[in-house]
Amino acid sequence: MWQKSPNHQSLSEEEESKALKKAPSLRFRFILAGVLVIGIIASLAINLIFDYSQKLADLSYDRLLRSALLQMDENVGLIRNEVSIDIPWSAFATLAQAEEDRVFYKVESLEQGFITGYQDLNSFPPNPPVLDQIQFYDQMFSGEMVRFAWVQRYITDPETAQTVRIILGQTRLSREEMAAAVTQKAVEVVVLIALVAITLIIIGSHLVLRPLHRIERALEERVMGDLTPIDINTPKETHHLKVAINHFMARLQANLEQLENYTADAAHQLRTPLASLRALAENARDIGYSNSASPEKQHQALESIVQQCDTLSQTVTLLLNQAVVSHRLQTHRLELMDLLVPITASCREQALTALRQGVHLSLECELKESLILGDSFSIQQMMQNLIENAVRYSQQDQDAPAEVIVQVMEFDLFYRIKVIDYGEGIPESEKERVFERFYRGRYDVAGTGVGLSMVRDIVNHHSARVNILNTEPKGTTFQVDFAKHRFDGDNQ
Numbered sequence: 001m002w003q004k005s006p007n008h009q010s011l012s013e014e015e016e017s018k019a020l021k022k023a024p025s026l027r028f029r030f031i032l033a034g035v036l037v038i039g040i041i042a043s044l045a046i047n048l049i050f051d052y053s054q055k056l057a058d059l060s061y062d063r064l065l066r067s068a069l070l071q072m073d074e075n076v077g078l079i080r081n082e083v084s085i086d087i088p089w090s091a092f093a094t095l096a097q098a099e100e101d102r103v104f105y106k107v108e109s110l111e112q113g114f115i116t117g118y119q120d121l122n123s124f125p126p127n128p129p130v131l132d133q134i135q136f137y138d139q140m141f142s143g144e145m146v147r148f149a150w151v152q153r154y155i156t157d158p159e160t161a162q163t164v165r166i167i168l169g170q171t172r173l174s175r176e177e178m179a180a181a182v183t184q185k186a187v188e189v190v191v192l193i194a195l196v197a198i199t200l201i202i203i204g205s206h207l208v209l210r211p212l213h214r215i216e217r218a219l220e221e222r223v224m225g226d227l228t229p230i231d232i233n234t235p236k237e238t239h240h241l242k243v244a245i246n247h248f249m250a251r252l253q254a255n256l257e258q259l260e261n262y263t264a265d266a267a268h269q270l271r272t273p274l275a276s277l278r279a280l281a282e283n284a285r286d287i288g289y290s291n292s293a294s295p296e297k298q299h300q301a302l303e304s305i306v307q308q309c310d311t312l313s314q315t316v317t318l319l320l321n322q323a324v325v326s327h328r329l330q331t332h333r334l335e336l337m338d339l340l341v342p343i344t345a346s347c348r349e350q351a352l353t354a355l356r357q358g359v360h361l362s363l364e365c366e367l368k369e370s371l372i373l374g375d376s377f378s379i380q381q382m383m384q385n386l387i388e389n390a391v392r393y394s395q396q397d398q399d400a401p402a403e404v405i406v407q408v409m410e411f412d413l414f415y416r417i418k419v420i421d422y423g424e425g426i427p428e429s430e431k432e433r434v435f436e437r438f439y440r441g442r443y444d445v446a447g448t449g450v451g452l453s454m455v456r457d458i459v460n461h462h463s464a465r466v467n468i469l470n471t472e473p474k475g476t477t478f479q480v481d482f483a484k485h486r487f488d489g490d491n492q
Contacts, residue, residue, distance in 0.1 A: 027205045034201035042194045046187055053182035057175040058147070061098065062136050065149045068094045069134060069168045073151060076107070081160045083109045085116060098174035104141060110163040123167055125150045144171050211238040215245070227253040255330065273312040280305045325378050325454060329461045332375055336485060339370040339415055340408065342380035346387060347406055354391045358402050361387065365408040370415045371485045374462050382458045383417075385451035386478050390421035393476070414481045422475035431468045 071091040077084055085107050095103050106117035125135040125148075134151045146169040155162050211234045218230055229246040284301035347363045354361040383406075390404040407418040426434060435456040459466045459480060469477040 027209055030205045030208065031198075031201055034205075035198055038194050038197050038201075042190050045190050046183075049186040049190070050179075050183050053179040053186070054175075056182060057179040058136070060178065061147070061170070061175050062149070064094050064097065065136070065147065065168060065170055066134060068092070069149045069151060069166060072105070072107070072166055072168065073153070076155060076164055076166070078155055078157045078160065078162070081157075083107075083112055083115055083155065083162055083164055087116070095170055098170065100173045101171040102142075102144070104146060104167075104169040106165075106167045108165050110165065112162060117167075121167055121169070123148055123150070123169070138172070139169075141169060146171055147175065211235055212241075215242060219245075227256070273308060277305065277308045277312060280308055325381050325458065328375055328378055329457065334373040334375060334462070336371060337374050337376050339372050339374070339379070339417075339482060340365065340367060342376045343383055343406065343408060343417065346380050346383035350384060350387045350391065354387070354404060357391060359391045359394050360403045361391070361406070362403070363406045363408075365406075367408060367410055367415075370408065370410065372415065372462075372482045373485050374482065378458045378461070382455050382480075383419075385455050386419040386480075389451060390419050390423075390476070390478070393423035394421045414483050417480045417482070419478045420471055420475065421477075422471060425470060425474050425476050426468060434468070 068091040071088050071094070072085065075086045075088055087105075092103065095101070104118050104121055106119070106121040106123075107115045109115060121141065123139055123141065125137050127135060129135070129150075129152050132151070132153045134149055136147065136149055138145055138147055140146070148167060148169040150165075150167050152163060152165045155164050214232060215230060215234065215238070218232055227249040229249065230242050232242075234242050280301065284305060287297050287301050343365075344363065347361060351361045387404060387406065394402050394404055403422060405418070405420040407416075407420065409416045409418075435452050455478075456466065462482060464483070465481045467479045469479055471477045
């Protein structure tokens with residue numbers, strides 16, 4: 001961790017405060033989701049309670065209505081072939097339990113016509129009539145909603161038979177009052193349960209988020225630079241978060257170690273050429289002070305300084321490219337690219353430099369396109385290192401042809417790149433070590449020992465393969481295989 005200055009820290013706290021106000025609250029979302037769910041459940045429960053209370057009130061008062069209707073039906077008979085009825089007092093006494101309700105009735109015969117009751121009471125059930133079956137239904141009458149009981153049956157004697165219809169109705173005031181009372185009590189219970197549930201959700205949200213606060217405190221209480229894994233017990237739901245944080249800190253630790261190694265590498269690489277440059281400059285200064293020094297010696301001393309400056313510039317450039325490549329390998333995703341683009345660009349950049357050193361560089365490729373998943377910049381740096389290395393060692397053997405060949409070939413599952421030189425070659429015992437950082441097989445040849453190490457990192461990041469082969473009759477061939485990009489349709 002890096003410690004901020006007080007001014008920057010206060011500014012950061014102000015920005016964090018503003019960001020905190022704008023940030024969505026996980027606890028609020030949890031409570032809101034719980035309230036919405038409870039609200040939906042409570043609404044459904046209230047609707048069910050309302051329907052149930054209506055049915056309960058109808059069931060209770062329909063029993064009274066049925067009892068009164070049956071008492072009236074028992075007192076219907078035939079006297080001298082005419083329908084007569086003596087309505088018992090007990091029938092209306094039963095319905096009188098609903099003191100505020102009004103009662104309507106009508107008795108009629110299909111053959112004889114109206115017998116008694118309300119003559120204008122012309123009510124029919126919604127369903128087709130069935131003899132001796134009582135039907136209950138609601139219908140408007142006299143400006144009020146009335147609950148009716150309706151029955152129709154045959155009355156027979158030895159001389160005649162008639163169809164009698166009895167209609168008995170009662171207003172719904174008592175029913176509605178009973179349904180409202182039941183609904184009110186039930187709603188009060190539902191609301192109470194909902195409030196208790198919401199309270200428990202609020203308390204539960206605090207308990208649920210406690211593991212996150214524990215992780216937060218564990219991170220805040222750490223000293224600067226402590227990137228060790230978090231070792232606290234957490235629920236399963238936050239375990240993956242803890243693992244992700246530990247993996248992130250592990251990657252950060254690796255990056256810091258890599259930065260430290262890179263700093264040490266840079267210091268190691270720059271210390272030697274700087275010391276050599278200082279010695280050459282002091283030598284040139286001493287030659288300049290000497291009266292016996294010839295112009296040739298002065299020129300030679302200055303030329304050595306220029307050469308050492310070029311070497312130092314190449315070293316700095318290589319270290320910077322290594323830093324850029326390392327950063328890209330960690331931060332950039334592999335994208336669909338044409339492998340020929342960085343290869344062709346590297347050959348063009350190195351062709352003139354190789355020609356100045358007496359080495360002919362050529363590219364042999366018959367492909368028009370080679371699609372892979374990769375990073376174009378990193379692959380171009382890999383090719384430049386391989387070509388520079390091949391050119392450097394081709395100059396050392398005057399008997400071999402000063403030529404470097406880059407080949408690109410296509411196979412069923414991969415593309416193969418070959419960088420071929422005809423120098424002295426690499427002994428078998430050193431082929432496994434040339435990819436080590438700072439390893440140099442020959443110190444009489446200019447180099448840093450870093451280029452092939454960077455080649456290995458790039459190859460590994462692309463899940464490719466690199467092999468070192470012998471060139472016939474002698475020399476070295478670096479062979480790199482990149483997997484082809486296969487589209488979804490290629491697998492069908």
